[in-house]
Amino acid sequence: MGETSGYFVDYKSACFVLNVMERLFGITFDRTDLEEKCKQIEELADKVKTYEASKKKDNLGYIG
Numbered sequence: 001m002g003e004t005s006g007y008f009v010d011y012k013s014a015c016f017v018l019n020v021m022e023r024l025f026g027i028t029f030d031r032t033d034l035e036e037k038c039k040q041i042e043e044l045a046d047k048v049k050t051y052e053a054s055k056k057k058d059n060l061g062y063i064g
Contacts, residue, residue: 009037009041010041011034011035011037012041015031015034015035015038018031
Protein backbone atom coordinates (compact mmCIF):
# COMPACT_ATOMS: atom_id res chain seq x y z
CA MET A 1 0.00 0.00 0.00
CA GLY A 2 1.20 3.50 -0.77
CA GLU A 3 0.75 6.22 1.82
CA THR A 4 -0.78 9.45 0.54
CA SER A 5 -1.89 12.77 1.96
CA GLY A 6 -5.43 12.28 0.69
CA TYR A 7 -5.74 15.79 -0.74
CA PHE A 8 -4.88 14.84 -4.32
CA VAL A 9 -3.99 11.83 -6.45
CA ASP A 10 -0.50 10.72 -5.42
CA TYR A 11 1.18 9.54 -8.60
CA LYS A 12 4.53 9.11 -6.87
CA SER A 13 3.06 6.66 -4.39
CA ALA A 14 1.43 4.77 -7.25
CA CYS A 15 4.84 4.44 -8.94
CA PHE A 16 6.32 2.99 -5.76
CA VAL A 17 3.47 0.49 -5.50
CA LEU A 18 4.02 -0.57 -9.12
CA ASN A 19 7.75 -1.02 -8.43
CA VAL A 20 6.94 -3.41 -5.60
CA MET A 21 4.43 -5.31 -7.73
CA GLU A 22 6.97 -5.65 -10.53
CA ARG A 23 9.52 -7.15 -8.15
CA LEU A 24 7.04 -9.45 -6.45
CA PHE A 25 5.26 -10.76 -9.52
CA GLY A 26 7.90 -10.35 -12.23
CA ILE A 27 5.66 -8.27 -14.46
CA THR A 28 6.20 -4.82 -15.94
CA PHE A 29 3.89 -1.85 -16.31
CA ASP A 30 4.05 1.07 -18.72
CA ARG A 31 4.45 3.98 -16.34
CA THR A 32 5.11 6.68 -18.94
CA ASP A 33 1.89 8.60 -18.27
CA LEU A 34 2.14 8.04 -14.53
CA GLU A 35 5.69 9.37 -14.37
CA GLU A 36 4.69 12.43 -16.43
CA LYS A 37 1.85 13.17 -14.00
CA CYS A 38 4.26 12.71 -11.10
CA LYS A 39 6.61 15.27 -12.65
CA GLN A 40 3.73 17.73 -13.17
CA ILE A 41 2.60 17.41 -9.55
CA GLU A 42 6.15 17.94 -8.27
CA GLU A 43 6.49 21.08 -10.41
CA LEU A 44 3.15 22.37 -9.12
CA ALA A 45 4.17 21.67 -5.52
CA ASP A 46 7.42 23.59 -6.06
CA LYS A 47 5.46 26.56 -7.43
CA VAL A 48 3.13 26.53 -4.43
CA LYS A 49 6.07 26.41 -2.02
CA THR A 50 7.74 29.32 -3.82
CA TYR A 51 4.51 31.33 -3.77
CA GLU A 52 3.93 30.66 -0.07
CA ALA A 53 7.51 31.62 0.77
CA SER A 54 7.17 34.91 -1.13
CA LYS A 55 3.90 35.71 0.68
CA LYS A 56 5.56 35.22 4.07
CA LYS A 57 8.45 37.41 2.99
CA ASP A 58 6.12 40.21 1.84
CA ASN A 59 3.94 40.06 4.95
CA LEU A 60 5.76 42.20 7.47
CA GLY A 61 2.87 42.15 9.89
CA TYR A 62 1.96 45.00 12.17
CA ILE A 63 4.79 47.38 12.91
CA GLY A 64 4.11 49.68 15.86
